[in-house]
């Protein structure tokens with residue numbers, strides 16, 4: 001299967017460490033989107049999806065910690081950054097909802113999960129992380 005290269009420099013937020021991690025996340029998102037076209041049996045697709053999502057979400061935990069560390073370190077008093085950690089938590093909560101749908105045998109869950117994860121990251125980076133990058137830049141972090 002061809003590898004999807006989804007990363008665009010439009011997604012840069014201007015802080016090196018965050019951008020490097022986002023690039024790695026986008027590689028995993030590319031792998032995830034190729035699963036949309038996968039024609040294997042539902043069991044095969046679920047198995048592939050589960051291992052990929054687990055890898056991605058483990059990396060997400062590490063990545064969220066990196067951002068939250070930078071927020072606490074440099075932006076603890078910046079009122080414009082309120083809610084960033086909540087956005088990370090809401091991602092984790094959504095993953096739990098999907099887990100419930102898997103358990104219930106929901107037939108649409110594979111494609112819904114793929115779409116959700118891709119759209120969440122894109123939206124989060126373009127809105128919330130861009131604002132974070134700007135504030136960190138203003139605090140002298142590149």
Ligand SMILES: [Fe+2]
Pocket residue numbers: 067084088124128129
């Ligand atoms: Fe974030």
